[in-house]
Amino acid sequence: MREIPDAIVCEGCDAVFRRVPLRSREVSRCPRCGTELERQQRSDGARLLPLTVACLILFVIANCFPIVAIELQGLTSRTTLVGAVIALSSEGMSPVALLVLATTIFFPLLQLCILVYLLVPMSYERRPAGFSVLVNALQALQPWGMVEVFLLGILVAIVKLSSLAQVIAGPALWAFIALTVLLTAVLSFNPHSFWHMAFKPKETPT
Amino acid sequence: MSSPAFTAVETATQRGLIGCHRCSAVWEGAAHGQRCGRCGTRLHVRKPDSIRRTWAYLISAAILYLPANLLPVMITRSLLGTQQDTILSGVIYFWVSGAYGLAALIFVASFLVPLFKLSALVLLTWSAQRGSDWRQHERAGLYRMLEAIGRWSMLDVFVVAVLAGLVRIHGFAEISAGVGIAAFGSVVVLTMLASLSFDPRLTWDVRPRRTRAAGPNSARTTMTTPAGMPATGGLPGPEGTGSKA
Numbered sequence: 001m002r003e004i005p006d007a008i009v010c011e012g013c014d015a016v017f018r019r020v021p022l023r024s025r026e027v028s029r030c031p032r033c034g035t036e037l038e039r040q041q042r043s044d045g046a047r048l049l050p051l052t053v054a055c056l057i058l059f060v061i062a063n064c065f066p067i068v069a070i071e072l073q074g075l076t077s078r079t080t081l082v083g084a085v086i087a088l089s090s091e092g093m094s095p096v097a098l099l100v101l102a103t104t105i106f107f108p109l110l111q112l113c114i115l116v117y118l119l120v121p122m123s124y125e126r127r128p129a130g131f132s133v134l135v136n137a138l139q140a141l142q143p144w145g146m147v148e149v150f151l152l153g154i155l156v157a158i159v160k161l162s163s164l165a166q167v168i169a170g171p172a173l174w175a176f177i178a179l180t181v182l183l184t185a186v187l188s189f190n191p192h193s194f195w196h197m198a199f200k201p202k203e204t205p206t
Numbered sequence: 207m208s209s210p211a212f213t214a215v216e217t218a219t220q221r222g223l224i225g226c227h228r229c230s231a232v233w234e235g236a237a238h239g240q241r242c243g244r245c246g247t248r249l250h251v252r253k254p255d256s257i258r259r260t261w262a263y264l265i266s267a268a269i270l271y272l273p274a275n276l277l278p279v280m281i282t283r284s285l286l287g288t289q290q291d292t293i294l295s296g297v298i299y300f301w302v303s304g305a306y307g308l309a310a311l312i313f314v315a316s317f318l319v320p321l322f323k324l325s326a327l328v329l330l331t332w333s334a335q336r337g338s339d340w341r342q343h344e345r346a347g348l349y350r351m352l353e354a355i356g357r358w359s360m361l362d363v364f365v366v367a368v369l370a371g372l373v374r375i376h377g378f379a380e381i382s383a384g385v386g387i388a389a390f391g392s393v394v395v396l397t398m399l400a401s402l403s404f405d406p407r408l409t410w411d412v413r414p415r416r417t418r419a420a421g422p423n424s425a426r427t428t429m430t431t432p433a434g435m436p437a438t439g440g441l442p443g444p445e446g447t448g449s450k451a
Binding site: 001002003004005007008009011012013014015016031032033034035067068069070072073075077078079080081083084085086087088091093095096097099100103104132135136139143144146149150152153154156157159160161163164165192195199 | 219221223225228229230234237240243244245246303353356371374383392409410411
């Protein structure tokens with residue numbers, strides 16, 4: 001078994017190509033099927049780490065404060081994300097509650113924590129313990145974190161209720177909006193790049 | 207029908223190479239099931255049992271699609287009585303009350319996208335199983351689109367979750383989740399699993415039909431690479447390295 005360092009295999013159609021060095025922000029695509037082969041990331045670890053930490057802070061705010069409150073004839077009712085999950089599970093909807101918990105809290109939080117854990121030692125050119133397991137986990141988690149879909153869900157729910165009751169936006173709503181923007185920036189970083197970051201220095205001694 | 211321009215492309219399988227699907231290292235002379243020397247993931251020429259797994263997820267999703275749309279997803283108890291909403295009745299409610307944009311959004315995300323995903327995946331899996339060379343380029347594009355839009359179907363699950371958590375003013379108004387939302391969530395998860403287990407490379411593995419001589423499109427014409435030949439020598443470069451804004 002021998003590694004071919006300058007070859008690249010298209011994930012979409014198995015075609016083999018020679019790896020061409022890309023300039024900043026360039027993308028190479030497979031000419032046969034159009035799948036993205038490689039992307040030169042503009043943001044490497046240095047820029048990504050502060051964004052990830054900011055995401056974690058926003059994540060805490062978004063989960064500690066109520067998202068929205070409604071007022072109906074002097075009576076108010078509000079909810080946090082965890083409150084919604086608890087409400088679902090208390091109604092015998094535990095599988096749905098678990099799905100919401102996983103896609104909006106657990107998976108995104110795990111992604112952020114793994115990123116911080118990987119990025120801190122890598123800024124000192126060191127590879128942390130469990131590197132390959134965690135990069136694999138990061139790639140596997142990518143389709144399942146759904147904070148942006150949840151934000152749209154909140155907005156739809158607000159519109160739905162606005163004709164029935166007075167809806168007051170809570171601090172967590174703004175945190176969720178900011179979190180969605182930052183998270184999109186952070187997660188657009190392809191975990192594939194970790195492999196290049198970790199294995200590049202050896203290949204280019206010149 | 208694949209256009210003649212694409213026949214010059216050589217696949218990793220033909221060259222005896224395996225690309226690791228996790229870290230994208232390319233290995234020569236690796237056996238199916240061996241571990242990648244860089245990241246330790248098992249190497250596969252194609253995703254194992256891709257077609258069978260995809261069918262299993264698809265059939266389960268198709269079965270659950272019925273209760274997801276017929277059973278109530280949300281139960282509203284107010285002073286005026288109890289109201290049960292299905293996904294489509296929620297869309298109709300928004301449409302009648304004049305929120306056309308929102309009605310269209312929910313209709314697309316909750317009804318059309320899962321239906322489109324199911325039928326598109328059936329088409330992709332069926333044609334990949336037959337080894338068909340029908341519209342390969344479009345099929346590849348369709349698969350990439352499915353991967354991008356699948357997650358947005360979760361919208362309705364989150365709407366119900368927020369409403370059930372928020373509206374609990376006892377006696378006046380209470381919203382709780384209906385059984386339909388569990389079925390609906392399962393459909394979304396199952397179709398996502400189906401598209402993840404489908405191997406897009408199968409779209410390009412064309413099997414020559416028995417009635418036809420193996421043409422230049424056949425993927426099995428040059429299976430062997432001469433030993434000792436530098437494996438990456440003469441590889442074509444990728445097309446159009448365009449910068450992205």
